[in-house]
Amino acid sequence: MLKLLKLIKLFLWNCKLDIARSMEYRFDFILGTVIGLAFSSSGPILQYLIFTQTKGFPGWNLEQIILFQGILLFISGVKTMIFGSNTYFISDIVRQGDFDRLLLKPYSPMGIILASGFSLNNIGALIPGAVIMVYSIIRMKLYIGFAQISVFLLAVIFGLLLYMGFLALYSSIVIIVVQIGRLDELMYQFLRFGEYPVSIFSKTLKTALITFIPFAVWVNIPANALLNRLDYTVPVTFAFCVLFFYVSLRIWNQCLKKYTSAGG
Amino acid sequence: MKVFMEVIKLNFKVMFQYKWTFAMTVIIQPILLLINMSLFKSIYAYNDTTSIKGYGFEQMVWYYTAYYVILSFVWNGITHQISRKILSGQLATDLLKPISVFRFMLAGAISSRIVAMLVDFLPGMLIYSLILFPSFMTVQSFFSFVLIALLAFVLNYMFSFLLGMSAMIIKNNMSINAIREVLQAIVGGGLIPLEFMPVWLNRIFDFLPFKYIIYWPIQFFLNRVEGNRLEMLLRVGFLQIVWIIVFYAAIQILWKSLIKKFCAAGG
Numbered sequence: 001m002l003k004l005l006k007l008i009k010l011f012l013w014n015c016k017l018d019i020a021r022s023m024e025y026r027f028d029f030i031l032g033t034v035i036g037l038a039f040s041s042s043g044p045i046l047q048y049l050i051f052t053q054t055k056g057f058p059g060w061n062l063e064q065i066i067l068f069q070g071i072l073l074f075i076s077g078v079k080t081m082i083f084g085s086n087t088y089f090i091s092d093i094v095r096q097g098d099f100d101r102l103l104l105k106p107y108s109p110m111g112i113i114l115a116s117g118f119s120l121n122n123i124g125a126l127i128p129g130a131v132i133m134v135y136s137i138i139r140m141k142l143y144i145g146f147a148q149i150s151v152f153l154l155a156v157i158f159g160l161l162l163y164m165g166f167l168a169l170y171s172s173i174v175i176i177v178v179q180i181g182r183l184d185e186l187m188y189q190f191l192r193f194g195e196y197p198v199s200i201f202s203k204t205l206k207t208a209l210i211t212f213i214p215f216a217v218w219v220n221i222p223a224n225a226l227l228n229r230l231d232y233t234v235p236v237t238f239a240f241c242v243l244f245f246y247v248s249l250r251i252w253n254q255c256l257k258k259y260t261s262a263g264g
Numbered sequence: 265m266k267v268f269m270e271v272i273k274l275n276f277k278v279m280f281q282y283k284w285t286f287a288m289t290v291i292i293q294p295i296l297l298l299i300n301m302s303l304f305k306s307i308y309a310y311n312d313t314t315s316i317k318g319y320g321f322e323q324m325v326w327y328y329t330a331y332y333v334i335l336s337f338v339w340n341g342i343t344h345q346i347s348r349k350i351l352s353g354q355l356a357t358d359l360l361k362p363i364s365v366f367r368f369m370l371a372g373a374i375s376s377r378i379v380a381m382l383v384d385f386l387p388g389m390l391i392y393s394l395i396l397f398p399s400f401m402t403v404q405s406f407f408s409f410v411l412i413a414l415l416a417f418v419l420n421y422m423f424s425f426l427l428g429m430s431a432m433i434i435k436n437n438m439s440i441n442a443i444r445e446v447l448q449a450i451v452g453g454g455l456i457p458l459e460f461m462p463v464w465l466n467r468i469f470d471f472l473p474f475k476y477i478i479y480w481p482i483q484f485f486l487n488r489v490e491g492n493r494l495e496m497l498l499r500v501g502f503l504q505i506v507w508i509i510v511f512y513a514a515i516q517i518l519w520k521s522l523i524k525k526f527c528a529a530g531g
Contacts, residue, residue: 031439038446042455049460055311182288189292192299200306 070132077126
């Protein structure tokens with residue numbers, strides 16, 4: 001517990017540094033935020049255009065899909081703001097040979113990596129995501145009680161845990177192969193399975209997305225929580241998020257044993 | 265010309281060392297192909313239709329794959345490379361070479377696309393075709409596509425070089441490059457077929473170069489060119505050449521004036 005508190009403190013220090021850096025280059029920050037928003041919005045715009053010009057996806061009407069897109073933007077914003085710099089950070093320190101120094105620090109290496117990902121630039125997706133979400137809730141006159149808020153928040157927490165699992169797997173590959181271009185792109189494209197309603201996928205894939213690769217936790221569960229249509233699969237998905245994170249950490253520890261220094 | 269060919273050969277050897285980075289598309293693209301297959305299978309079935317905005321199921325799924333196929337023809341990192349050369353002071357050394365910076369970087373861009381053809385385009389086409397066979401494609405449409413894609417490569421190179429020259433004034437042009445990428449995805453039709461956009465917006469897009477770099481090569485790839493194919497090929501090719509001439513003239517004029525004010529930094 002004490003270790004965790006120390007890591008949170010380290011994370012907060014990194015946040016302060018990143019905010020100070022962003023404020024130093026304000027124009028770059030504003031431009032970067034706008035560009036970040038444009039990139040994050042590409043998926044939602046695509047789905048919105050498809051939806052407005054066709055009958056859309058099974059099980060979702062236009063208002064519901066706007067809420068879905070709002071949540072998608074919001075969650076993407078949260079993920080990339082907290083962990084946005086992680087992939088760059090780990091690749092850079094391993095290639096430069098600085099990862100060796102990180103091993104000497106009084107924190108767990110994975111803890112330091114995860115605590116070093118804050119990127120204020122990615123706030124661009126979070127704010128409009130939150131606005132769209134609140135707008136959709138008001139427009140659809142959704143009842144939001146304690147249960148809905150609890151499940152929503154739990155989904156965000158377990159979603160972050162799952163994302164940390166992916167970052168641990170990514171870091172494991174990086175410390176073994178040292179440098180392979182576009183590995184982050186590969187990971188982000190794979191994670192895109194979580195950006196669509198699970199109802200569009202085949203039965204097998206749907207099952208996989210709520211169990212072994214529980215991407216449903218990111219947008220599907222929070223959206224269904226707000227729409228009051230949750231089912232028994234929610235705790236199963238949460239449990240698989242924990243399992244995924246645990247297995248990723250085990251893999252990381254195994255890879256760490258095999259790590260040989262690079263760079264210099 | 266001999267120097268130019270030598271630079272291409274040399275760059276090819278360097279670029280080939282990064283073959284796995286190029287080949288990563290072959291792993292990434294099937295993931296996207298599978299997502300898009302699920303997405304559009306569901307949409308087409310739910311809408312009980314075989315065509316949306318004139319695109320059949322295969323064409324719609326392949327549209328997004330075609331975007332990456334086009335990129336393996338036209339992509340270059342020139343805009344950012346010029347900025348890096350200015351920030352590091354490398355441009356001063358490049359100016360002393362027996363070949364102009366414009367031609368030197370063009371040779372680099374050609375080499376990188378040859379590598380992309382070998383390790384990205386060719387194996388990629390084979391793998392994607394095994395997942396979803398492009399039955400819409402004909403020999404004629406494929407060669408029309410290659411011709412338009414080659415012109416798109418030249419056009420994109422000119423455009424990138426022109427944007428890259430902004431670094432002579434602002435030094436770091438990363439944000440300009442990022443804005444171009446966003447525009448290329450939205451205005452060029454990389455994000456979604458432009459038929460989904462309002463007609464009036466499409467008319468505006470006609471006056472910008474992005475369509476001729478991304479959208480039109482995709483249309484030829486998907487064999488979606490309506491009316492007389494040869495006439496359309498000549499029309500699009502002509503407009504690409506017009507844009508190439510405009511950009512080339514702008515590069516020549518601006519380069520002469522900017523290089524006089526250029527002061528090497530870094531090192």
